[in-house]
Amino acid sequence: MRVGLIVDSACDLPYEFARKHDIFILPVTAVIDGETYIDEHDPVRTQEFYQSGLLKKGRHAETQAYTTEQIYDLFMKEIVPRFDIAICETVARSRSLIYQNATEAMNRVMASYQEARAVSGREGKFSMRVIDSKQIFAGQGLLAAHTLRLAEQRLSKNALRNEVEAFSDRIYTCVIPRDLHYIRERARRRGDKSVSGMAAFLGKALNITPVIFGQGAGGAPVARTRRFEAAAEQVMDYAAARVEAGLLTPYVSLSCGMSWTEIEDLPGLNRLRNACERNGVELLLSQMGITSSIYVGPGSLCLALAAEPHSFSDHQ
Template sequence: MRVGLIVDSACDLPYDFARKHDLFVLPVTAIIDGQTYTDKHCPVRTQEFYQSGLLGKGHEAETKAYTAEQIHDLFMEKIVTEFDVAICETVTKSRSQIFQNAAEAMNSVMAHYEEARKAAGRDGKFSMRVIDSKQIFAGQGLLAAHTLKLIEQKLSKNALRHEVETFTDKIYTCVIPRDLHYIRERARRRGDKSVSAFAAFLGKALNIVPVIFGQGAEGKPVVKTRNFDMAVEKVMNYAVARVEAGLLTPYVSLSCGLAWTEIEDLPGLNRLRDACESNGVELLLSQMGITSAIYVGPGSICLALAAEPHTFNDFQ
């Protein structure tokens, strides 16, 4: 039984890790200054976007989910013909249309897959499940890495689905937005009022940089610092202490909306690397994808790990 894992372009993972594990990335459409781009998590294209400055302020940028019809065609061509069981993990459905469109596409695929499968010379039934990851960015990447680990254990499809759906509630994320005003403007266009105009004004006027912490996408500000480096130090302190206390899966996922030279200069990054190496944990360090950077703003950071219930201040 060949099991395939599908994620969308909001899922941040190192390119080499995704390629090694044959991870299929469902594209997202990015529209920047009226020009349409397809985000397939190509590292070269992502780097080009960072260097061009197209993701920064002054540019009109938004993302658009593939339609159910587009997803159906991809599933029929790339998934039905290659796998016997497929798990599709989408960015949290509370922030995107991708889950709904993928679920609609799955229902259509399950009703019509036989002919495509026969033409590809694959015997037997095909089954599929679309799962709301309840995560964003690095959190979605962490869930994908853990799911791949479960797949390697050759669990039954029902056991695999159950493990994934229960595990996602154990993931904690830290987000450091570089510019609250950017996030407020992007959220306003989506009808999301979670970032108030007042908070955006404070962030701009007083150079306040918050750390947003919580389970999945449901985070709240837990620390307000006076500059970006201080916020990064707080998050690195948390991650190092949490790694040393023990995790529920041997991964820490860290995605950064920065150039690679800037990522390597992040305060505390080498301490986190050392802590992960000493504790048998793999640090999944990636450049934030185009979709993620448009959502939260270039220069932002997202860290995710899975652990027993705790608070951010427990590990400061």
């Protein structure tokens, strides 16, 4: 019985990791200055976006979920003929229509998959589940990696779903936005007032960079620094300390909306790498995808790990 994992383009994972494990990417449409692009997590295309400056501030950029019809067509063409059980983990439903549209598409698939299975020569029934990851970006990537580990245990489909949903609540995420004004404008267009005008003004006037920390897609500022590099080092030190203390899954997921040269120069990254190596933890380091970068702003950083309840300051 073959189990397939589907994630959307808001999920940040290293390209080689996703390819090795045959993870299917559900695309997201990006609209930048009126031009439409399809984000399929192609590493070459993503690098071109960073080099071309298409993701820089000053451009009007939005993301759009694939429609129910588009997702249905993809599921019928790419998923039904290849897998017996499919799990689709979407970005937090509070942040996007992807979960809603994927669920509607799944319901249509379950009512009409038999012919597609017969044509492909794949025998037996097909089962599918759409799960709200409750995560964003690197958090989604962490949940996907853990789901693959659970799938290796050959759990029943219901047990697998329950384990994934329960584990999602154990994931902690740190986000460092490069530009609070960018986030505020994006949030304003969505009707999200979580980033106030005063916070954005202070961030611009005083060069304050916050660390936003919490479980899942929620979070609150837990540290404020005058430089992005100082905030990044705090997050690396936090993650290294949690690795030493013990994680609930042997992964740390880190995505960065910058060039690979800038990523490798991040302060504290090598200390985190060393801590992971000492403790048998895989660092899932990736360049932030187009969808993620549009959402939180170019130059930003997102880190996720799963651990027992704690606060960001516990490592200090």
